[in-house]
Amino acid sequence: MTNFLPTTREDMAQRGWEQLDFLFISGDAYVDHPSFGPAIICRLLEKYGYKVGIIAQPDWRSTNDFKRLGKPKLGILVSAGNLDSMLNKYTAAKKYRSTDNYSPGGQAGLRPERATIVYCNRIREIWKKTPLIIGGIEASLRRFAHYDFWSDSVRRSVLIDSRADLLIYGMGEKQIKDVASQLADGITIDAIRDIPGTCYRTDSIEHLWDYIEVPGYQDIVKSKADFARAFKTQYLEQDPIRGKTIVQSHGEQYIVQNPPAKPLSTLEMDEIYDLPYQRTYHPCYASSGGIPAIQEVKFSIVSHRGCYGSCSFCALYAHQGRIIQSRSQESIVHEAQTIVKLPDFKGYIHDVGGPTANFRQPACQYQADRGTCRGKQCLFPNACKSLNTNHTEYLELLRAIRKIPGIKKVFVRSGLRYDYLLAADDNEFLRELCEHHISGQLKVAPEHISPKVTQLMGKADKTTYLRFKKAYEEMNKKLGKEQYLVPYFMSSHPGAGLKEAIELAEFLRDTGYHPEQVQDFIPTPGSLSTCMYYTGINPLTGEKVYVARDFHDKRLQRALLQYRNPKNYDLVYEALTKAGREDLIGYAPKCLIRPPRNQQSASSPRQDKQGKTRRLTPSRHKPAKVKKQTR
Template sequence: MDSGADILMYGMGERAVVELADALNSGLDVADITFVDGTVYRTSDISSVVDYIELPSYESMKEDKLLYARSFYTQYCNTDAYSGKRLVEPYANKQYIVQNPPSKPLTVQEMDDVYALPYMRTYHPSYEETGGVPAIEEVKFSLISNRGCYGGCSFCALTFHQGRIMQTRSHESLIEEAKIITNDKDFKGYIHDVGGPTANFYHKACKKQEKYGACPNKQCLFPKPCENLIINHDDYLALLRKLRALPGIKKVFVRSGIRFDYMLYDKDDTFFRELCEYHVSGQLKVAPEHVADSVLSKMGKPENLVYKAFAKKYARINEKLGKKQYLVPYLMSSHPGSDLKAAIELAEHVRDIGYMPEQVQDFYPTPSTISTVMYYTGVDPRDMTKVYVPKNPHEKAMQRALIQYRNPDNYELVKEALLKAGRGDLIGFDEKCLIRPRKMAGVSGKTKQKNNMGSSEKGKARNKNQSGQSKKKTIRNVHKKK
């Protein structure tokens, strides 16, 4: 409403922009262009709007957060191009925003046509004077094979702009683009990625989607995979095989997110094996995001045991292949549902796998996600149950520090978090401890210095002569001092 626009487009926009241009070209007044899917318009008269759901008014939602949560969930359930209804949101002074259903997904041919347009394949020349865009190489030598995602992670807004129905390009279109890439003067033989929002979603989730769209009230993978879900990597694998066989190509990597649970559910290991053998460049990044099931359920992610099984299988396959390739998990702190107990569980996991994340994603509210609604309203809009939300910046800092507990700069925050959560047992000298006590009464300066280190330096600096008894006393002294 406050944009002042007559009409807005949402989603990927290719269909909407053409239909809108055609309508304007035919001489229609913009006020009469109310029929284009994938557009939103404002009006003071909804008498001619048909088949719609009226949402609570903007003003009433400003007063009542729970009403907003309900309204959001209605929108969430109407993001599908086949089943989504028209939505009407009333505003003061008898104004309305009307959101037409999303545009229909592009067919394979349409996707191929969009990607065959004469793109410049580089950044805008205006960047030249500031030295160009270093990341261009990664983008320039990557292929987009799909769009859309039926993963349904709560913190992702993709459902709203690309939808859950996969849209893919043909092998021919991708091979054609790969050939263009190989002729680029800067190409060194490496295709950096073949993917999209989720690399290994290269066909629709189920047969039903082709005719009726995605289920409004059911997720394809969460909490368990739907019985109609087609779990198969054959087509994607066939594409990767063709690409890596092209002249001039040394390696084809897959760096877009791999949905690890989907990969694990595939009874045929061929894709898993070939991915590890040919398409991983030393480390595979996956996104379990957390390990506490209480948080994972709020994130819309599978239970931790699924990730554990995946990690085990990944290690087993790589060992068989004789490859030393690591699994790098993306982890998120302070997501709604994560209290200090859950954050400590995550820190203990990081300890157990001997991993020191260089970067931690701290949950940050972004538009159009279930997680953001939880953050703002304190309820899960899917069932309206209360959710614990870490909002206080200090608590968020503690949760974040816990994941990087080995970083000496995080020492005080980690210590405070552990004591606050009643986990003083994780401060000490045992190899399971996250940090060591810093101020040691009655120990030499040299030992003191060693004891400031976290357990990552264990073995190097552990004071082997100290008895368990005296360790406990030291911890008690530290607690007393505090």
């Protein structure tokens, strides 16, 4: 018998089980590691005495695969996986992705589109009345009526289309323990209505009190203004302390969202990450080359959850929440000692962090009692006076891990907020970061530099990035290290037109940085930026926002950010002429590209340093070599 959870009838027989309590259906391959949601939920249920089995990536073309482990006693849990299934399958240009890192050997096509809905409807064909509970990132961020980029339409709550009984949003540990306990006590699924962090369907809301009703599905389909109003309420009420129950009608039914679950305590976080994970993929995938996604996280450590950075294009506020939940240093050090013993460990901890690496503690002392400030952010547009900017505890943690025998280096690779780092009282964290925790490159995400765009993104402005760049370079010079800063930028975010894209291109020219990769904005469900993209309205202010929706317009913006690439010449030329910026086409030092061949003449020569005349053509304008990046 393996130490993995059962995936076959034979596995169940070896444990002496005739029937499961819970069956977990996952859109990802089975990886028993704490970076994978299904593993956490199933291991937690196992700890509390429930019999749990997993069917990973079932063949949805028939019901046969779903019957593999039999009908469970208490309920069926369904998750599309670590990513929304549509984002997993399609790029920002709505083209098929060639690989799926959460599938055996990276093979694409092993899960359906809208996996949560498809899996649930197959299950309903087999077991019509078995309690059906959905969760994971796809269900969590599609819990209300939402804009779907891939169909370019407003879709109903996934709870309606999946015909599930209950939706768990957020990370789910508190919720699943309460749901499992009530089901085990004989309470029917339609009577489980009061658990924080859950949503349910109902025909009547007469039993509710102290709730907010937002514009319904029928209204927001017709009115983008109503969509924006509904989103604003949903966005502002996502707080476990002060948030209210939210109701949204869908025809004759209502979706009811209970307030978010309370943050996990340090003891609860330690309990979750101390479960007996095998820390690798199931052996059945070995012949297929394993599961690529494990490579990035196998030797990494999650130190905390939550993020109060509140970037507009990120939906973490609605999933992990804005209140930081941290593990103890003892728990993290114990996990590092466990990693050292793994047979393929080479001495390098790839990351110690969370959504934002240096957000180890709650933003301020008030959040535990009052929750997050409604309508305000901790870092934007400026750091709050109550913000705790002390990095001492995180430094102590990194130092403790560095001392463990067998560990050569501890890297910090998860997102790092440089504006928060600059707000610290001293440079101690920056010094140790540069001295001990960087592998030659530090990746940061200014995302854009146009004030108009960064304001809509909820990001720090250009001057803050340049201040950090200077401090970083000076610190490395002081330490005698040759380490580089790799900034990430995003094209086509709401508010960004050709003017703003050109502004960013000029910034890249002036700073001498030429990105090999650029992230196009993708309107994923649940984010503030997605609401702006669909409605053309900033829901928090009511102001109109320019949005580049045409794919060609997006290509122009993306090309400008990589203007040195010869393949982008025609697009860059079109963008500059369209924007009336022909002054950036020519031979002057500030020009982005040279004129087309048919516009060059004998009067357009240049002299090199030796005084020899030469002519340059755009097709031979080669980009400077830069180190390859991945995002």
